[in-house]
Amino acid sequence: MKSGKELERFEELQDLPNDSHFLKPYLLQLRQKAEQEAVLRDHLDLSENFLIRFLRARDFDVDLSLKLLINYHRWRKECPEITANLHVSSVLGLLQNHYHGVLRSRDASGSRVLIYRIGQWNPKDFTAYEVFRVSLITSELIVQETETQRNGLKAIFDLQGWCFAHALQINPSLAKKISAVLTDAFPLKVRGIHLLNEPLLFHPVFAMIRPFLPDKIKQRVHLHGSSFAGSLCHFFPHSILPPEYGGAGPGLEEVCQEWTRFIMQSEDRLHQLSTDGYPEKGCLSVKQMKSF
Template sequence: MEVYKCSLPAAAKQHAAEYLHEEEERRNSDICQIVEWLQAQPHLNARCDPVNVVRFLRGCKFDLEKTKHKMSNYYKLRAQCPEWFSQRDPCLPEIQELLRLGVFLPLRHRDSHGRLVVLIRVAAHNPKKHRQSDVFKVGKMALELALEDDETVSVFGVAAVFDLSGVTLGHAMQLPPRVVKKAVHAWQDCYPVRTKSLDFVNAPPHVNVVLSIFRQFMTEKLRQRVHVHGCNLASLHTVVAPELLPREYGGSDGTLQDLIDYWQHHVTEKREWFLQDEKYMATT
């Protein structure tokens, strides 16, 4: 079996030990136990490389049974939601167009807590033209690539910033309760990364009507991490430092177009990785 080689910096190792129960002496044994379990679950057709396995272990604070449950959920989700996990060739026109619009943009630098901050531009797409399932697909592609790029994301987690400017009834109608339930299930129960905060900016007055649908499917812990900032960028800046944000959000780290161009290029250049990754899913 391939041996795990830790690439974490010292601060991330300390955080993983203190908050995720990651013990260097036991880590390889835990990885081996999960790999052996996966090999006895051929119907999951999962990635068994140690970096991927340790990502799930961290997401479950090294609880082996919870790790098995989350991995099972994840690979079943991939099979049950082909609209999100199949046809993920970045060169497909519908994916290129959403990449050009910048619907899901991980920021370039980590916040003061070490977290990956992701800017989700909820209304960047045209609901009359673009399918919500393709928007989710592109978001998941960018997130998975960010996880592959930086191992610390599995340690410190993700802070999501939802920009609701320009949201219309058409956007809301793309998110019926069954779709919302599936999206929340993916965040909470399937992906091997913890969502540390959900911040909504440029929110219209009626946003709580929509958010109430999301909240009913969330755990109490996740509900407590939802914050609405209205159109107050100063309020957002108390959560995400301006030096991390593009100029359009009152920040100083380049422009929104710079960020869009980076992720369009990065996702596209990883075409072969996405094509190979598509095969990993449950078969029953």
């Protein structure tokens, strides 16, 4: 456990820009350690823009950052059914059906807020692996944002419309892969998971996923039921939530359409990720990120 002074120092590091000379020693240490790992040496981009994500995700603890980097590599290699095809065309039907969006504004802590509408997923048309690929696409895009690296994300899952056909798609193998990304295989901090309109049929599926989650993630899962209007506002500003969730922000369809356009504008980046399995050097241009 880190001391108070160590935590304060790591918080100060988080506030620094990526090109700060104070971050250089951590980046150098992580690169040197990564180059000594056979599984990483010939496969991953070890540029500063890439490595900083892992350092921020683990509060600049170099050893923990290295472990996360290795897990990220292994997860991508072991889950080709999810990671090998990040082309927009592979999930365009889901996106156009307004299944997923990212709120225009961040919450009070600076976290990105992601929304998933399970009722818009037709299990006859898309498998759970394709549905999870939507999450990976969004994660690979928002992880490039420094503010998201610092403050992480929160996800709202609207389970209205969840049915037996959805439940049949989730097996223990997929549950383990999902939990890996939530815990120690992707360089983003999950600050909260909020479930709305969860039916009784969903609870066995959640019971399958829950054992794979560490305690800190379990504590960040909030079940709101159908009376979410009174509880969701305790976690998110009224001004950013869609009207459908009791807020004054843009509506769900507008949110989903905006994010779909942004994903489509990122096709070149996603093509690169699909081609070689790993991020190319550098990040999206500032112009492209500001287009959303």
